[in-house]
Amino acid sequence: MAKQILVTGGAGYIGSHTVVELQNAGFDVVVVDDLSNSSIEVLDNIAKITDKRPVFEQFNLADRNLTASFFKKYPNIEAIIHFAAFKAVGESVQKPLEYYRNNLVSLMNLLEEMKSNDVKHMVFSSSCTVYGQPDVLPVTEQTPRKPAESPYGNTKAICEDMMRDYCATNSSINCIALRYFNPIGAHPTALIGELPVGVPGNLVPFVTQTAAGIREVLSIFGDDYDTPDGTAIRDYINVVDLSKAHVVAIERLLNGKQKSNYEFFNIGTGNGLSVMELVQTFIKVTGVNLKYKVVGRRAGDIEKIWADTTYGCNELGWKAEKTVEETLASAWAWEKNVRGIK
Numbered sequence: 456m457a458k459q460i461l462v463t464g465g466a467g468y469i470g471s472h473t474v475v476e477l478q479n480a481g482f483d484v485v486v487v488d489d490l491s492n493s494s495i496e497v498l499d500n501i502a503k504i505t506d507k508r509p510v511f512e513q514f515n516l517a518d519r520n521l522t523a524s525f526f527k528k529y530p531n532i533e534a535i536i537h538f539a540a541f542k543a544v545g546e547s548v549q550k551p552l553e554y555y556r557n558n559l560v561s562l563m564n565l566l567e568e569m570k571s572n573d574v575k576h577m578v579f580s581s582s583c584t585v586y587g588q589p590d591v592l593p594v595t596e597q598t599p600r601k602p603a604e605s606p607y608g609n610t611k612a613i614c615e616d617m618m619r620d621y622c623a624t625n626s627s628i629n630c631i632a633l634r635y636f637n638p639i640g641a642h643p644t645a646l647i648g649e650l651p652v653g654v655p656g657n658l659v660p661f662v663t664q665t666a667a668g669i670r671e672v673l674s675i676f677g678d679d680y681d682t683p684d685g686t687a688i689r690d691y692i693n694v695v696d697l698s699k700a701h702v703v704a705i706e707r708l709l710n711g712k713q714k715s716n717y718e719f720f721n722i723g724t725g726n727g728l729s730v731m732e733l734v735q736t737f738i739k740v741t742g743v744n745l746k747y748k749v750v751g752r753r754a755g756d757i758e759k760i761w762a763d764t765t766y767g768c769n770e771l772g773w774k775a776e777k778t779v780e781e782t783l784a785s786a787w788a789w790e791k792n793v794r795g796i797k
Contacts, residue, residue: 459483459531460705461574463516463565464538465509466493468649469580469638472698473536475504475647480702484509485529487516488539492652500646515539516561523564526572534576534705537565540610543656544584544755547607558610559617566621569628576708578701581615581632581719583690583760584608593690593763596634596721605755615719622717629716631704636690636723636762638697640782641789648789649694658730659691659737659783663790666743673745675730677752680759686730688759690723693777693785697722703773714770723762724775737783 460477464470465486471493474484478501486498486509495511502508512528514521516539526532540558541547547554562579569577585608586594587601603609618630639659641648655661665673678685700722707713728736738745768774790796 457481457483458533458709459485459529461485461487461529461532461535462509462538463487463535463561464493464540466490466495466497467538469694469697470538471497471501471647472642472694473538473701474501474509475642476695476698476702477705478505478507478509485532486511487514487525489513489515494650497647503646504642504644515557516564517557519564522568526568526574530572532572532574534578534708535565535569535574536578536580536701536705537562538580540580542607544605544607545656545753547605548754551606554606554610559613562614562617566617566628570625575627575629576705577618577628577630578704578708579614579618579630579632581634582608582611583634583636583721583723583762585612585615585634586760588757589760592727592759593725593761594721595763596719596766604757607755619717626716629708629713631708631713632719633700633704633722634719635697636692636721636760638694639691640693640695640777640785642695643785645785645788645792648786648793650793658733659786662734662737662745663786665747666737666741666745666787667790667794667796669794671746673734673747674750675734675747676750676756678749682729682759684729684731687756688727688729688761690726690761691728691733691779691782692723692775693782696775696777700771700773703771707771720767720771721762721764722767723764725762725764727759727761728779733779733783736779737787740780740783741787743787
């Protein structure tokens with residue numbers, strides 16, 4: 456019988472792509488999502504890609520009673536991939552308590568239910584934001600964490616600490632935190648991709664929506680950073696490559712290959728790209744004349760960060776494969792499909 460995996464936030468951007476990769480790898484998937492930043496139609500499109508619709512339950516994991524009831528209903532879950540969280544850096548600065556309540560309580564509830572229901576394995580969606588603005592680049596897993604630049608980043612750091620401390624006193628619980636960098640792109644079928652509710656908080660959806668005429672102009676936050684062209688630098692990773700890393704991490708846990716019961720890995724490409732470089736690459740790849748303007752820096756943003764992926768690649772047997780050009784092309788194909796643009 457196929458192993459059953461719970462994917463929280465599985466109707467979201469990274470979650471939906473990971474559900475596809477899990478199903479392609481032969482796992483049964485149960486999705487929990489409150490649909491606060493996603494759409495139920497995503498599950499229909501997953502089914503079009505894989506010929507199998509995942510089981511779905513709609514609720515917020517910060518509700519302890521509903522979370523407990525869920526695990527009683529699904530007693531065969533063997534592992535969890537936990538994506539469900541609020542994730543916009545800028546919004547977290549404006550609404551810190553909402554981010555702390557949602558992101559921290561949901562993980563606490565899951566960890567408690569794992570122990571109560573003998574679920575031994577979790578892969579956690581962490582972030583390079585835990586490194587803050589590093590003193591040395593690229594960042595390795597040994598790079599010291601710094602105080603987060605935003606409440607969102609702080610929730611990821613606190614969640615990592617909770618898992619580490621919980622694993623330290625519960626030897627049967629195994630957790631892997633994947634610290635990933637900036638996921639972009641869409642599935643090659645253009646059936647699933649990044650479709651944020653409201654104004655996008657991430658760069659590429661803002662780029663594609665501007666190219667599609669949904670937004671009048673792209674705002675570039677700051678051109679006075681200490682970088683070659685003055686715009687912030689990030690490590691942009693294709694969302695399908697990233698999703699495959701989650702499958703590999705789940706298999707590592709299920710096969711007992713972990714070196715300790717709490718591990719963490721950087722998941723990126725190892726290459727830094729500036730905001731302006733990404734915008735110019737999009738224009739070159741798509742041939743779309745994109746309107747953009749430079750505005751002031753955004754609260755919570757760091758100047759530059761990219762990964763050293765050596766350790767994670769060696770341990771997991773995984774690496775990013777897709778180029779930024781094909782990744783941006785996939786994002787544009789997705790946007791056009793959503794908007795009905797030929």
